[in-house]
Amino acid sequence: MITNRLSALIGEKRLNIKEVSRLANLDYTTVYNLYHDKTTRVDFRTIDRLCWVLDCTTQDILRYTADE
Numbered sequence: 710m711i712t713n714r715l716s717a718l719i720g721e722k723r724l725n726i727k728e729v730s731r732l733a734n735l736d737y738t739t740v741y742n743l744y745h746d747k748t749t750r751v752d753f754r755t756i757d758r759l760c761w762v763l764d765c766t767t768q769d770i771l772r773y774t775a776d777e
Contacts, residue, residue, distance in 0.1 A: 712772045716744045718763055733758035 719729055730740040735758055742748045743755070756767055763769070 710774050710776050712774065713743065713746050713748075713770070714772055715740075715759070715770050716746070718765060718769055719744065722763055724763075729759070729762055733762040735759075 726740050726744050727737060730737045735755060739755060756770065759770060760766060
């Protein structure tokens, strides 16, 4: 199972969706939908921009855990 940790990561960095979307040069709706876990597909460019802004890796945003 893949879990989305974007909301936790943004909270840890004390940022908000609007700031992240502006800094990453991404559409607000894109970040909003990822933040609220409403997205089923993510573009590599989006992940790249988020990692750059949040100074993190893809593993910090998306975590894989084996289903039991």
